[in-house]
Amino acid sequence: MFLIFGNPVSHSKSPLMHNYFFKKSNIKECYGRYKLENGEEIIDKFKELKIKGANVTVPHKEHAFKLADEVRGIAKEIGAVNTLVEENGKVIGYNTDAPGFLEAVKEFEYESVLIIGAGGTAKALSLVFPNAHILNRSEGRLQYFRNKGLKSFTWDEFKTNSYDLIINTTSAGLSDDNYPAPQNILKELFSKAKYAVDVIYGKETPFLKLAKQYNLKTKTGLDMLVYQGVLAMELFLGKELDKKKTAEIYFEILR
Ligand SMILES: NC(=O)c1ccc[n+]([C@@H]2O[C@H](COP(=O)([O-])OP(=O)(O)OC[C@H]3O[C@@H](n4cnc5c(N)ncnc54)[C@H](OP(=O)(O)O)[C@@H]3O)[C@@H](O)[C@H]2O)c1
CATH class of the missing domain: 3.40.50.10860 (Leucine Dehydrogenase, chain A, domain 1)
Structure with a gap:
């Protein structure tokens, strides 16, 4: 049992x-x-x-x-x-949460990773993506990542870089139509990225819909x-x- x-x-x-x-x-x-x-x-x-x-x-x-x-x-x-x-x-x-995520993106070929969000899921994923950069709405939760030496930014500080894999770990889009970061940042990121993955499942979030407009390969949290x-x-x-x-x-x- x-x-x-x-x-x-x-x-x-x-x-x-x-x-x-x-x-x-x-x-x-x-x-x-x-x-x-x-x-x-x-x-x-x-x-x-x-x-x-x-x-x-x-x-x-x-x-x-x-x-x-x-x-x-x-x-x-x-x-x-x-x-x-x-x-x-x-x-x-x-x-098995973070290793499960890693297994789910096994067939993707990526080097650079951006994690959007700085909550519990982002913390766990940062352990399996130790070179990832972190982007979060507000400052407070970024200290954990900075202490671990991970490059971390709020929306205001962020200078759009190029990343292969963009992961949304926020709850934006779960029960609303919000994006996890301002649209102009996401559009610039998606124009240079290969993959976008959301941890939310049961729906296609605005984040993933936008990524598809840029022909990125996507996966939901399923x-x-x-x-x-x-x-x-x-x-x-x-x-x-x-x-x-x-x-x-x-x-x-x-x-
Ligand atoms: N697929 C799966 O198996 C799986 C497993 C675990 C979790 N999840 C999902 O992961 C999501 C996050 O869970 P969690 O426990 O990591 O949450 P959490 O610890 O509460 O963290 C939430 C994070 O999202 C950010 N955020 C929330 N609303 C936002 C918005 N409207 N715009 C931008 N940023 C926003 C917060 O930013 P601030 O710091 O600025 O507040 C924070 O960084 C949930 O939707 C959960 O269902 C899925």
């Missing part, structure tokens, strides 16, 4: 995609959801429910990081855990969602999967 912890958790696509994968792969397992009010209880609850693995979503990723018996891989640097796996009675924490799921499934099953084939199964049920 596997499940996802979150609050709220009813919107999560994880049960749909992982149950479909189990069915298609003839694996006799099931995946549920658990609305967890108090994040401090996450590991006790995991053990009490005697589950083999779990995903963790907002707002419990930091709790899972803090409380897991052991944290492995990039989760240690990110400070957030989205996947928990039982191993010899211990609960091990991992993060690819990131799918590949974080594929990497989590590898951890759940304790074996490597054909990532592309597994992703196709997830896309089949999510598209």
Whole structure:
């Protein structure tokens, strides 16, 4: 038995995609959801429910990081855990969000990367794109990146450079028609870029619509969602999967 912890958790696509994968792969397992009010209880609850693995979503990723018996891989640097796996009675924490994004853009050929936004997702992605530049609406959240030596700009300071891959990690466009940066900046960026990727899924954002007008190759956040799921499934099953084939199964049920 596997499940996802979150609050709220009813919107999560994880049960749909992982149950479909189990069915298609003839694996006799099931995946549920658990609305967890108090994040401090996450590991006790995991053990009490005697589950083999779990995903963790907002707002419990930091709790899972803090409380897991052991944290492995990039989760240690990110400070957030989205996947928990039982191993010899211990609960091990991992993060497949940022590695999932990297896997989703594997076929792209890029050198320079611009991350728009400076929140939790941008922090995680900056660990898998250590040479990326950061562009954010306001100053406050940029300090984290500057401390790590990443070139970071507010809209006002930004002198448009040329980047191959532009990533929107802001929530602009999620439930409105906003762009994550002023249109004149985006237009100049897109005129020189090759790829634009959004982390928002379920819709084509104004950011991606504009990128398409400049003939960029684009991806929505669905690819990131799918590949974080594929990497989590590898951890759940304790074996490597054909990532592309597994992703196709997830896309089949999510598209
Ligand atoms: N596809 C996936 O699997 C996946 C995984 C994780 C997250 N996500 C998505 O990622 C998005 C961001 O999540 P998060 O947790 O990183 O958010 P967050 O920590 O709240 O950060 C939000 C960032 O967006 C900026 N921002 C918000 N509204 C903006 C606007 N209208 N114009 C310009 N900038 C704006 C903020 O700028 P300021 O600093 O100026 O406030 C901040 O840098 C959400 O839409 C979430 O659904 C997707």
